[in-house]
Amino acid sequence: MKYITLIFKNLRRNLIRSGLTAVGVMVLVLVVTLIWSILSFLDKATAEKADNLKGIVSERWxxxxxxxxxxxxxxxxxxxxxxxxxxxxxxxxxxxxxxxxxxxxxxxxxxxxxxxxxxxxxxxxxxxxxxxxxxxxxxxxxxxxxxxxxxxxxxxxxxxxxxxxxxxxxxxxxxxxxxxxxxxxxxxxxxxxxxxxxxxxxxxxxxxxxxxxxxxxxxxxxxxxxxxxxxxxxxxxxxxxxxxxxxxxxxxxxxxxxxxAVKLETASSGISTFLTAYRDLVWGMRWLLAPAILVTLSLVISNAIGISVRERRMEMAILKVLGFRPNQVLGLILGEALMLGGVAGFLSSTLTYLVVNFWMNGVRFPIAFFGVFYVPDAALWWGLAIGLGTAFVGSLLPAWSTRRVRVIDVFSKVS
Amino acid sequence: MDRDGQVLAVVVGVVAACALLVWLAQIPLKYNIRNLKVRWPTTVLTALAFTLVVALLTVMLAFVNGMKALSESSGRDNNVLILSEGSTDESFSNLGFSDIGDIERQPGVLRDGDQPLCSHETYIVINQPIEDPPPGRQKRRFLQVRGLDDAQVSARVHGMELFPGGEWFSAGGVRKLAELDEDFSAIEVVVGEGIARELGQDRRPEKIQGATNTARIDVGDVVSLGNRRFVVVGVMKSAGTTFDSEVWAKRSVVGPLFGKESYTSLVLQTDDARAAESLANYFNTEYTKASVQAYTEPVYFRSLGETNRQFLVGIIFVAAVMAVGGVMGVMNTMFAAISQRIRDIGVMRLLGFQRWRILVSFLVESILISILGGILGCALGYLANGWTANSILSSGPGGGKFVVLRLVVDGGILGIGMLVSLSMGIVGGLLPAWSGMRKRPLESMK
Structure with missing residues (x-):
């Protein structure tokens, strides 16, 4: 518990940096949530069902x-x-x-x-x-x-x-x-x-x-x-x-x-065919846009944590003098990043869910015959997962570097 | 000045304004560059975030640019497209047989001897099952078939040419193939280069290895459409037009085959753009023998830009939100830079540097990071130039044309990328620089 309190206190020490990083995480999670909402809707619409399924009869050719x-x-x-x-x-x-x-x-x-x-x-x-x-x-x-x-x-x-x-x-x-x-x-x-x-x-x-x-x-x-x-x-x-x-x-x-002549196909198959025209657009959203935003998110977090680590080398040294083991110091830095990323990510996806579904009544982005997309319930954990995942990836290297902080080096520089 | 020139002028203007500020402030630029070098991990990470934002923006805009280029280059300004009244799309148009002769004989339509330069067309979208698709490929696609009465005239009206070795389909539109049953003939088709590539990818790897052209289907290849065999007799040099995604065949053969016996459209050639405009106007306001809707081709293809507009709105939203993320990143970097160099600020102030010169000094650092990130992002985004992608051009719900387009990264897009990067650098650097400027010399020295 004391460890978590320490993490909180550390994040509060530089409110500007924590705030800027949180805002960065929130806006980028917002975009990823919207992109994944569209993709998840399309995936669901084109997934073949085993029972209670709909079929479409249309002209064959x-x-x-x-x-x-x-x-x-x-x-x-x-x-x-x-x-x-x-x-x-x-x-x-x-x-x-x-x-x-x-x-x-x-x-x-x-x-x-x-x-x-x-x-x-x-x-x-x-x-x-x-x-x-x-x-x-x-x-x-x-x-x-x-x-x-x-x-x-x-x-x-x-x-x-x-x-x-x-x-x-x-x-x-x-x-x-x-x-x-x-x-x-x-x-x-x-x-x-x-x-x-x-x-x-x-x-x-x-x-x-x-x-x-x-x-x-x-x-x-x-x-x-x-x-x-x-x-x-x-x-x-x-x-x-x-x-x-x-x-x-x-x-x-x-x-x-x-x-x-006519043909019967499942609704999902019909929709899939219609979405062929958007194949590359959907591919770009899934494999280019969303991953690039996740990498950007990791970079923003990595930058913030990296700066924080470089500024607090003295503090790391003191913690070590006080008996903190290298892994505990590493855990402290990782904890700060995960706390920041997780909370900001969760807040972002929750706000996106509420605003898009209940205030905006969906996002209007016409793809094929779908005009409006909603944020699914699953998005509530997407934000948390994205925040935690990118925070972990982004902060791992800077946090790892704290293990190598040698007390004697830091204090010799000070003296 | 065109769009590219305007954007580049703005970029040059912003960079020049920054350079002027540096010169006026007489700040030691070396000092800023050295600081960026010393804090290289932060500089690199921030610049990389900029790189990704700009690269993505470039690719997304290249997609929209490709669609725009496609719709603009598809129409000829001296052509008039005739559809049935109320139709905004060829798919929904039905022209009466009896009306065709009168329409093409109207004054203003160019003639070659007795023959009016009029392309008689039936546009059909076919739901094509793909036989034995390779793993990962779709099992059906919408294929656009344009039935024509006279391929030579239509090619002349649309300005289409064939790759060497090809020919336009014959007057009968069918031919016997040695490998087919005697009772059946294959339907001759001419295909656009883009759809030839797409159809080429439907072949299984072993078939591609044995094919004469591994990149696309080519003259002599046989494909299935509907329940008939089609033989490719020519491949059109159609890159950059909507015809790139079309299959052309004899109308009297494919029309009845796919249940569309009437004409959907006529394309009339006139002397020039002005004549085309006046002819379209005549059909829309004075012509009473048939209910038709006439468009000059550039106007028609521009009307198909609705999807483009929707994509652009989406792209602007995504880019704006991503830019906010980038701005937060550079703000963090610059705030950290300032907190590390409070003493430097004090010394500079004591040396006589005015506050605004301190502001410029820190602002220049974030601008330098943005220039670095912007250049890298543009370079990365430029790799997308020439990629092909499937999309749809339409004027609204229903209809539309399925197209294969080429992504176009031009000077204007690179300029927009640099401008967005510079804006992120300026906006992100301004607040930290402002806070640095307000430090009091003696407090800074403590």
């Missing part, structure tokens, strides 16, 4: 996937034809509708991109919305109910709503971007819970399909060019990998899905 809506029902049932055939436990269809609020000036700023789906699936199939905390889920259920009751309703993310300068309850007209010459009159019925869907919107798929059905009435009997390509993705949930494989085979062997 091309992007964007555009399938006829006639595929929707049978794909949602996993292309099962016989009672004993394997079936997914849940399913959700996605049709993308992008529209501008202004028919003349069509820009990203005045546009809304919505998933057209069955409203109830927002609560059971949408990533992250399917496992909301109870209170948030109850609140969002009311919004979903409103969407179910309002065929022309739309749920919008907070950021997007602010961008288009509208409020809940407003009515808007969307002039189709991908669905040319299709105009949808929508009523904003609620907001997404803050986070991943801040820039998204969701509407009732029945309304989009009804608008497509009605299109020929106003266009000389001609169908909309995308009328037979309106189904973009079908999400399926499987209890385990075996059912996934069986359903995959049923879909692959079905003659029904020939034009265009």
């Amino acid at each position: 091309t992007l964007p996937s555009q399938m006829p809506f006639s595929y929707a029902n049978s794909l949602s049932d996993g292309s099962a034809r016989e009672p004993q055939d394997a079936r997914p436990t849940d399913a959700m269809t996605w049709q993308f509708f992008g529209g501008s609020l202004d028919p003349k000036t069509r820009s990203f700023e005045n546009s809304l991109f919505a998933f057209a789906l069955e409203p109830a699936k927002l609560l059971t199939m949408m990533d992250e919305l399917d496992n909301l905390p109870a209170a948030q889920r109850d609140e969002f259920s009311l919004t979903v109910k409103k969407l179910e009751e309002t065929r022309q309703g739309v749920i919008v993310g907070k950021t997007r709503l602010a961008k288009i300068n509208r409020r809940v309850g407003d009515r808007i007209t969307l002039y189709g971007l991908n669905y040319r010459n299709l105009e949808l009159e929508l009523e904003i019925v609620g907001l997404f819970p803050e986070g991943r869907y801040d820039s998204s919107a969701a509407m009732n798929r029945d309304y989009l399909n009804a608008a497509l059905d009605a299109y020929p009435l106003t266009h000389n009997g001609e169908q909309h060019p995308l009328a037979l390509k309106s189904l973009n993705l079908v999400w399926l949930r499987f209890p385990d990998r075996k059912v996934f494989e069986e359903v995959g085979q049923q879909i692959a062997e079905s003659p029904f899905y020939s034009s265009p």
Whole structure:
């Protein structure tokens, strides 16, 4: 205990140096925590699950996937034809509708991109919305109910709503971007819970399909060019990998899905493919940026401890005269570094966790279709580990050098 | 003055201002240099922290610079890109067959005899399964295929040439290969140099050893796309353009094969930039026969810079936070230097050195450390010049182009690296130097 008190007192002796080093550690741990948060999210999203996994059915060869809506029902049932055939436990269809609020000036700023789906699936199939905390889920259920009751309703993310300068309850007209010459009159019925869907919107798929059905009435009997390509993705949930494989085979062997052909892949595999474009960026973050910051962190600590050791050679000599063994002196210096690094690292990651998750509602860094990243719970120990690890590496050499401090050398110089 | 010149001018300006201060303060520079040498472990550690910060910043900016260079050099200023109305990306564009003839016959479009210089294109992104990928490589990739009606015309419009030994795909777009079944022909493709390298890496090591070109796939190589075999008939000199990541083939063959039968875009060649601008304007405001959206190519490719902007914001944040770490490091160093040399400060003050000259003296030391760290960091970062990386260029959510880009470390980036290093040195050195300046001579001598 006295040893720890001594460490504390030593750190307090030069508050400026301890403070500067702690701030240096904290800002660098902050960056590493953010980088690792993004990487850990991507790793989790691309990790293959063994059970309760999701699969995505999409057009086999091309992007964007555009399938006829006639595929929707049978794909949602996993292309099962016989009672004993394997079936997914849940399913959700996605049709993308992008529209501008202004028919003349069509820009990203005045546009809304919505998933057209069955409203109830927002609560059971949408990533992250399917496992909301109870209170948030109850609140969002009311919004979903409103969407179910309002065929022309739309749920919008907070950021997007602010961008288009509208409020809940407003009515808007969307002039189709991908669905040319299709105009949808929508009523904003609620907001997404803050986070991943801040820039998204969701509407009732029945309304989009009804608008497509009605299109020929106003266009000389001609169908909309995308009328037979309106189904973009079908999400399926499987209890385990075996059912996934069986359903995959049923879909692959079905003659029904020939034009265009479709494929079933796990959600993680689909995301992995999409992340290929970011492969080098992710590699750079993982193997270049984060390690270089850790080395910088070690250098900052090493510098501070090195200066401290050089300034306190006399003190080391006195400690030795008082009976401290070389290892105890080494432990004292290492302890100071570990205390400083550990506490600063832990404080930094904890503050990052609280500020990013509860104040900023995530870090906005768009990679593929992920727009917002949160700091995971594990980050609380990352900071401690980073601080301790880099402090140990950075202070080992300076601390080791204290073992070689010879009392006679120090006092002979003084005399 | 261009961006590089401006940045270098600022760097030279800052260094000149420092030199002027040293000259005005008439401080003995040797004294500072000797101090840095005597405390070499501290000097080296601090400079190394600067080195890493600057090197990382250089690499990250080189990535953004590479993307910028790619989007800027992809478009020709006398070309006009036509998409269907409302489309901001080729992936989502659908042009009617009946509209094509009329669009390309509009006044302003260059002609070669009777033939309008118009590239008819169908842009398709294919989800390509990779057969037997080597360990560690992905099992699927998005491959961009551009179906063209007439390869020669398209090459002329886009200014593309082939490496020696290659040829553009034939009018039929297919050819028989001795090793394939008689009933099937291989589809002829011309590939960009970048994607040729990427596809080359998908080969297993034993195949690479036996290949004619170990660095990339080359003329005569056969690859699988979809459920068909494709034979490479040419490799484009496409480095530095988005076409570097594309596969070009006969539209009438690949369009139906991948379920995209309509045209996605037309590229019209005009006399010059002004003519292109006026033609784009005409299509957007006066042309009524078809609903189209026209962009001059430079405008279109600039619009794909949204990802660039997002990366830049991220980089600025990371660099700023890392710089704070570096500043803390140099502050520690300088505070220690001052505490070790309190007596020196007293002696200098007694010799008649004014306070501001003491401040300059210590500030110069931290600036020297920052110059050393900055130069090393720039040198280290420069090693990234020419590295290739995969990325995406897009104008917003959805769409975008998957590209293979080259990192570009230019004078401007090195200048920014030096400027950041100098700023860290000045900011980090100022407070300790200020505290040194305020020491009273007699107290310092105690």
